[in-house]
Structures are given as C-alpha cells and as structure tokens.
Amino acid sequence: MTSPRATTRPTGSGPGRLLVAIYGILALAATARGIYQVATKLSEAPLAYLLSLLAGLVYCVATYALATNRRSIAWPAVLVELVGVLTVGTLSVVDVGDFPDETVWSGFGAGYGYIPLVLPFLGIWWLWSTGRARADTTADGGPTPVG
Amino acid sequence: MIVPVALLVGVLCLALAGWATWFVVLDRAVILRQLWGGAVIEAALVIQAVVAGVVLLVGDHDVDAALFWGYVITQLIVLPIAAAWAFAERTRWSSVVLLVAALTVGFLEFRLWQIWETL
Numbered sequence: 001m002t003s004p005r006a007t008t009r010p011t012g013s014g015p016g017r018l019l020v021a022i023y024g025i026l027a028l029a030a031t032a033r034g035i036y037q038v039a040t041k042l043s044e045a046p047l048a049y050l051l052s053l054l055a056g057l058v059y060c061v062a063t064y065a066l067a068t069n070r071r072s073i074a075w076p077a078v079l080v081e082l083v084g085v086l087t088v089g090t091l092s093v094v095d096v097g098d099f100p101d102e103t104v105w106s107g108f109g110a111g112y113g114y115i116p117l118v119l120p121f122l123g124i125w126w127l128w129s130t131g132r133a134r135a136d137t138t139a140d141g142g143p144t145p146v147g
Numbered sequence: 148m149i150v151p152v153a154l155l156v157g158v159l160c161l162a163l164a165g166w167a168t169w170f171v172v173l174d175r176a177v178i179l180r181q182l183w184g185g186a187v188i189e190a191a192l193v194i195q196a197v198v199a200g201v202v203l204l205v206g207d208h209d210v211d212a213a214l215f216w217g218y219v220i221t222q223l224i225v226l227p228i229a230a231a232w233a234f235a236e237r238t239r240w241s242s243v244v245l246l247v248a249a250l251t252v253g254f255l256e257f258r259l260w261q262i263w264e265t266l
Contacts, residue, residue: 017232017240021247028224032217040213 009130011074012067019126023063026115030104031056037102045102052103055084059104062123074127082120085109089117148263152195153256159188160253167246170239177233177241185226185245188252192223199263208263215262222255 012020034053042049058080065074089108109116163184170177196219202208229248233241 013236014238014240017236018243018247021229021232021244024228025225025247025251028221032221036213036217 008071008132010069011065011071011127011130012069016066016126016130019122020063020067022115022119023059023066023123026104026112026119027056027059027063029056029112030059033104048102051088051105055081055104058084066123066126071127071131074123078120078123078127081116082124085116085120148195148199148260150260152191152198153260156188156191156195156256157253159184159191160249160256163188164246164249164253167242167249170242171246174239175242176237176239177245181245182230182233185230185249188249189223189226192219192252196223210263215259218255218259218262222252222259225251225255 010016030052034049034056037049038053058077062074062077062081065071065077085105085108088103088105092106093108104112104116108114163181166181166184167177170181199215199219203210203212225248229241229245232244235241236244
C-alpha cells in the first residue's frame with residue numbers, strides 16, 4: 001500500500017498523544033485481563049475469554065499503529081473495535097444465551113466507563129481529520145493520486 | 148496492603164493530576180519537577196510491591212496472585228511511559244498525558260486495595 005505518511009499529519013503527536021495514551025491504557029487493561037482469564041479459567045467460558053484476549057490484542061495493535069502513524073493498520077484496528085463493542089455490547093444487553101459477560105466490550109464497555117464505546121469514534125475522527133490535514137491522499141491509506 | 152501507603156499514593160496521584168491539570172490550563176509542557184513528583188510516586192509503588200510480596204510470602208494473607216501482580220505490574224509501567232513522552236512531546240499534550248497517567252495510577256491503587264481486601 002502506498003504510504004500517506006509523508007503528506008498527512010502524524011497520528012501520534014500533539015492531541016494524538018492523548019488518544020494513544022488512552023488506547024494504551026485500555027490495551028494494557030484488556031490484554032492483562034484476557035491473559036488472566038485465559039490462563040486461569042478458560043474452561044468456564046472459552047468463547048468469552050478468548051474474545052476478551054482478542055479485544056486486548058486489537059487494542060495493542062491500534063495503540064502501536066496510532067503511535068507510529070501506521071494508518072493502514074490503524075484504520076482496520078479501530079473499525080474492528082467499533083464493530084466489536086457494538087456487537088458484543090448489543091448481544092450482552094439482550095442476553096442471547098450465555099454470551100460473554102466479562103469482556104471489555106460487554107455492556108458497551110460499561111465496566112470501563114464506556115471508554116471502549118467512545119474510543120473507536122474518537123479514533124475514526126482523529127484518523128480522518130489528520131488524514132485530511134495536509135493531504136491530497138485518501139485517509140484510509142488508499143492509492144495516492146498522481147501528482 | 149498498608150493502608151497509609153495506599154492513601155499516600157492516592158493523595159500524591161491526585162496532587163500530580165492537579166498540577167498537570169494546571170499546566171494544561173496554562174498551555175505548558177511537563178517540567179522536570181513534575182517528573183520528580185512522579186518518581187516519588189513510583190518509589191512508593193515499588194516499596195508497596197516489595198512489602199506486599201514479603202507479606203504474601205511469610206504472612207497469612209492471601210490474594211488472587213495473578214490478578215494482584217497483574218495490577219502491580221500495570222501500575223508500575225504507566226508513569227515511566229508518561230515520563231518518556233514528556234521528553235518527546237514538548238507541548239501541553241504531554242501535560243494531558245501526565246494527567247491521565249496520574250489518575251490511572253490512582254485508580255489502579257484503589258483497585259489493588261479492593262483486590263487485597265477481598266478473598
């Protein structure tokens with residue numbers, strides 16, 4: 001993929017630091033929790049705990065990508081989080097079967113002050129606005145226009 | 148866990164968070180003196196971890212070890228990262244990050260205390 005890095009505003013500096021910091025804390029919290037759950041009680045609810053760990057790893061990827069200005073990785077990571085929090089959040093609220101009750105995404109992230117719900121939107125907005133800042137490239141890291 | 152130390156950590160975190168907030172308002176970057184403040188908190192955390200380790204080894208107190216040490220390690224990581232960023236980002240945003248970091252450490256201290264008390 002062509003790199004829009006040269007022409008767009010870096011995602012990891014200025015206000016982006018705050019976003020990366022919050023992503024980092026959530027990544028740390030969710031991954032540590034996921035590892036703990038998988039390591040100590042995987043058999044109780046394999047789907048929930050593996051999902052928990054997966055969520056944590058996606059936050060790690062998003063943190064890394066935003067910090068190092070890798071848009072083509074950051075976009076999918078942030079979008080996966082949005083889909084994840086909305087899907088798992090909805091399923092946990094309507095309570096389909098014994099769906100995971102103990103992931104960062106459960107109850108739309110209520111256990112984490114709804115930060116998991118707000119963060120993807122902030123991430124998308126930030127990627128979009130920094131991508132437009134000084135750029136003639138598309139924000140999603142797509143092909144750079146000729147010229 | 149030693150209650151006075153936990154309280155001290157909580158108060159210091161709030162103080163550092165307040166100081167950082169003031170710098171956000173003033174539109175200033177983190178200064179070295181604030182990092183020394185962070186270092187004092189970090190030192191208290193290390194002492195607390197060592198004491199907790201000793202108590203768990205020789206005392207009769209018991210905790211969910213994986214959970215407890217997971218929180219301890221997480222808590223120890225946060226301030227050093229914020230400090231590293233303070234050098235890299237010389238704008239008010241380093242103060243915002245320090246503010247978030249201080250509040251996070253304070254919150255983790257509260258959770259640690261909860262974990263210590265239950266079980």
